[in-house]
Amino acid sequence: MAEREDSFVAVERVGSAVRLVLDRPGRGNALVPELLRDLRGAIERASTLHPPALILTGRGRAFSAGGDVSAFADAAGDPARLQAFSSEIVGELNGAILDLLAFPAPVIALVNGPVTGGSAGLVFASDIVLMSESAFLQPWYSEVGFCPDGGWTALLPERIGAARAMAVQVFNTRYSPADCLSLGLAHALAAPEDLEALLQTTVAQITQKDAGTLAMARSLIWSPERRERVASALERERQGFLQLVGRAETARRMKAFLGKGST
Template identity: 60%
Template sequence: MSAAASHLVHLDWREGAAWLTLDRPGRGNALVPELLAALRARIDEARQAGAGALVLTGRGRAFSAGGDVARFAALSGDSSDLLDWSREIVGALNAAILDLLAFPMPVIAALNGPVTGGAAGLMLAADMVVMSEEAFLQPYYAQMGFAPDGGWTALLPSRIGTARALEVQYLNQRLSAADCLRLGLASETCPPAQLEARVRARLATLAEMDAGTLAVTRANVWNEERRAAVARDLERELHGFLALIARPQTRERMQAFLAPLAAGEGRR
């Protein structure tokens, strides 16, 4: 991890657990290669240090806005550059998801705000999800003309059912924190100010359990064969993403999505 990227993901230790915080709040913690490289390095650091659990959260109003649409749009004039960038970013996201699935101890997502696009993969790779009542989950792929990545087709159907997962993506449905709780995507929801305390309570309970049992349980659930199957499905998502990202209609949809945001900046 480069020194320039190290500030994008912070690692703090609290009661034996590693807390990783995405820190790109000015861009909604949008995923870029530098942030994902920093995340993977921090995950590895926590693993090597023997963390009793891993907590992943974000700084600012959003957990993560997923891919940086403005960056995709800026590259859309050169299909070669756009494809190279897309391959890099989705490939790095896939690797980070697999790193989380392979982590030897429990993984908790503390969702401080919205989770959109490929950032869902960081949520879906967690064993437990504590969600602020202000957070929500939304795909945006069909609106943007992107192919789903981040586990929307590789992980979500097994969590909430195939038909429900397809409906959410076809219609770009927004799942509130309450919706996520009802569907089993969230373990609990809470007011924003209580998020850290609720996570700490879960960590305190985990600390009372036998660490060897926790490790074997996670290793047996996310065994090598199961992770290999997820890796194949994530690779399929990458190919689908590359097939759609450079189309003229996708460029037009990105521009339409960004136009109101640019107009709002101009009024400030």
Template identity: 60%
Template sequence: MSAAACDLGHLDLVHLDWREGAAWLTLDRPGRGNALVPELLAALRARIAEARQAGAGALVLTGRGRAFSAGGDVARFAALADDRDALVGWSREIVGALNAAILDLLAFPMPVIAALNGPVTGGSAGLMLAADMVVMSEAAFLQPYYAKMGFAPDGGWTALLPARIGTARALEVQYLNQRLTAADCLRLGLASETCPPAELEARVRVRLSTLAGMDPGTLAVTRANVWSEEHLAAVAKALQRELDGFLALIARPQTRERMRTFLAPLAAGEGRR
């Protein structure tokens, strides 16, 4: 689903607020942990385009509720597991839309800040990795879950993360499904700073205030030089490899069983309520 296909109802999944010349985008699907679905990603792309068209001096991306984003909606994948064509089609749509959103963020002309209010899991890491600065609540963490689920990594776990923390460390995190706390992310350079949850917005505002005193032309040229057409093309190629790998693994019987095992405790919990 393209950004152009996003109707007004879907736009409610990502809110756009203006504060001191900066565009604040808030993922708003808290009942599902802001899990990524085509409608949310279409809304995100539309909001990014809106902020760009309006000449935002900076872009801030955050989430509503306890999680920044739980990544792909495993329940939606599992519901399609017995229909291979539907599952592969859905997977192509969701991962393709995520890749497009990541590239939209990387191509944004002004600084991008991720304000991580809570956990970042699975493909939603790409929204964090596309940011120039990351302010992270002490309640947040980063975790892949791919090897646990039998999915192939998406969202830049192989396309972007190794360049940030080193190849061996990036592989270890994914092989062992390691949880990186906010403190771990700060130590590894994935977070610019960490703070108590109640201070997250204030800390971001300090950074925006500093940016507002800088020359906007310099900021724009600096970001454009880093995320040049050549660099973006290389990232797009790597993200396409992630999509290809995801499609190769998603319909396997063992992946279906891993999804069911993962979801069983959640279903049991719902039954007890």
């Protein structure tokens, strides 16, 4: 599977499974349109290989820091540019989420580190979430002034209930690995040094199952009708994002966020 030398997504093999690695470690694997386009292309190519499972993880200490706030801030002085950039990045993220939901094999999120903002959608769209004990999940939208995207309203309420999904936005709650396990957002936890071994065991278990059964089950669970409902909800997130991102209050909050950092 050939890939560009400058690709933001590395493609690796784990036995017969395919692993996609978000590869922008100097920026915490923060999402930009180029990375998301690389991810979508890698997902499409992986589907042609008919792997027993698709694995998604991040390079370095973070899974992904979500949308690159500095890139939004750089565009904030030009309203047309900011709207175009925001529409592109949220649109590509929505496309990547839907690509994962349509993938014809189980999808594993190997959460090696923090997951913030819209990158959580890549985890929400996965079937099996293996999480490092050094990781966490946190939205940050109410601090920065963005509309929740990445499925925080389109996918999460179905997983944990509407009240919890709203509360996490109100309080910018940081979900620990134990929280994610208890809420059903993670399936297994491991110390950072043991995460790869947990992945190997999980992939071995999947490859022992009937691939046709798993593919059929996934296509029935994520039926075209269900994916269309998710697509409509994701589009509402995109429209909400465009509505809020150009406000003076959002510009002020972005500046404050970048001045103090996110952790």
